[in-house]
Amino acid sequence: MPALTISDLTKRYETETAVEDLSLEIETGEVYGFLGPNGAGKSTTINILMDYVRPTTGDIQILGYDPHDDLVDVHQRVGILPDRFSVYGRLTGRQHLEYIIDSKGAADTPEKLLARVGLEGAIDQQAGEYSRGMQQRLALAMALVGSPELLILDEPFTGLDPHGARAIRDLVNEENERGVTIFFSSHVLGQVEMICDRIGILHDGHLISEGRIDELRSDAGVEATVSFVVSDLSKRLVDAVDSLDSVTGTTTADNRIDVQVRDDTARIDVLATIESAGGTVETFSVREPSVEEIFTAYTGDR
Ligand SMILES: Nc1ncnc2c1ncn2[C@@H]1O[C@H](COP(=O)(O)OP(=O)(O)OP(=O)(O)O)[C@@H](O)[C@H]1O
Structure with missing residues (x-):
C-alpha cells in the first residue's frame, strides 16, 4: 500500500x-x-x-x-x-x-x-x-x-x-x-x-x-561537465572532442578542457578521442548538474 x-x-x-x-x-x-x-x-x-x-x-x-x-x-x-x-x-x-x-x-x-x-x-x-x-x-x-x-x-x-x-x-x-x-x-x-x-x-x-534526481537530470537536458587536465592540449585535440555527437560544448583554460556531455557513456568517447589525438589525460573530474540547474531548466521559461 x-x-x-x-x-x-x-x-x-x-x-x-x-x-x-x-x-x-x-x-x-x-x-x-x-x-x-x-x-x-x-x-x-x-x-x-x-x-x-x-x-x-x-x-x-x-x-x-x-x-x-x-x-x-x-x-x-x-x-x-x-x-x-x-x-x-x-x-x-x-x-x-x-x-x-x-x-x-x-x-x-x-x-x-x-x-x-x-x-x-x-x-x-x-x-x-x-x-x-x-x-x-x-x-x-x-x-x-x-x-x-x-x-x-x-x-x-x-x-x-x-x-x-x-x-x-x-x-x-x-x-x-x-x-x-x-x-x-x-x-x-x-x-x-x-x-x-x-x-x-x-x-x-x-x-x-x-x-529520481538522476532521471530528472537527463530529462531536463542539463548536462554534466567533465574536466580533463591534458598534457599536449592542441587545437586538433579540442576540435576532435568538439565534433563528437555526445558532446554539446567545450571550453579550455591552460591545459584543461571542460566538456559538456550528454550522458555517462560520452565520457569514455571523450577519453578515447583525447588519447587518439595525441593527448595524455593527467586527471579528470565530473560535475553533475545541481538540483538548482534542473529546477531552473523546468521552471525557468514558464
Ligand atoms: N486562503 C487563500 N486564499 C486565496 N488564495 C490563496 C490562499 N492560500 C493560498 N492562496 C494562493 O494559492 C497559491 C499557492 O499558494 P501556496 O501557499 O500553496 O504556495 P507555496 O508553494 O506553499 O508557496 P510558499 O512557499 O510561498 O508558501 C498562491 O498564489 C496563493 O496566493
Missing part, C-alpha cells in the same frame, strides 16, 4: 487556482521532496493533506485513511511540521511537547525528543525566547511525537543555519532508517539532493515533473 496517494487534486480560491489536477503516489519508506517556487501550491497541498483546508475536487489517501473522514487516525499516525509554525511564547519547550504527547496518548518524554533536535539545554525556557531556528527544531520535535509512520514537513529548512539544516537532514535519515516515509516541501534546493529518493516539481499548481 502506498503511504500517500493524491488523486486529481484541485483547489480553487475565488480568484486563484492554487493546485490543479495534482496526482502523486509515495511508497512506504520513500523520502519525497516536493519542490516549487513560492506560490506554487505546496502549502495548499500539505494543508489539504492534514484537512486544514478542503479541496475543491480530488481524493487523498494517507496510510489508507481519508484525512477528512478519518482525521483522528491520520493525526495519530502522521507527524506534521506546518508552514509558518508559531510557538506559544509563554509556554516552555517541555510544555509544548507535553501537550502533544498528551493529545496523542504517546509514551515519549520531552527530554528525549528535545535532545534529538539539540534543544535539551533550552527545555524549560519559554519558546517565545527561542530563535527562529530553535522554534523550527521545537516544531520538528513535536512532529516526532508518537513515532509517526509518515512525516509531512512543510519547508523544514526555513530559518536554519547550515548546522541546523544538517541536524534536520540527520533526523530525516534516522527516521527513514526506521522505516518512516517522509514527504517534505522545499524551495531550498541544495538540501533536497542530499536526502531525497524522488522529487516532484510543482509550478503554478501543476506537477510538471517527477522522478
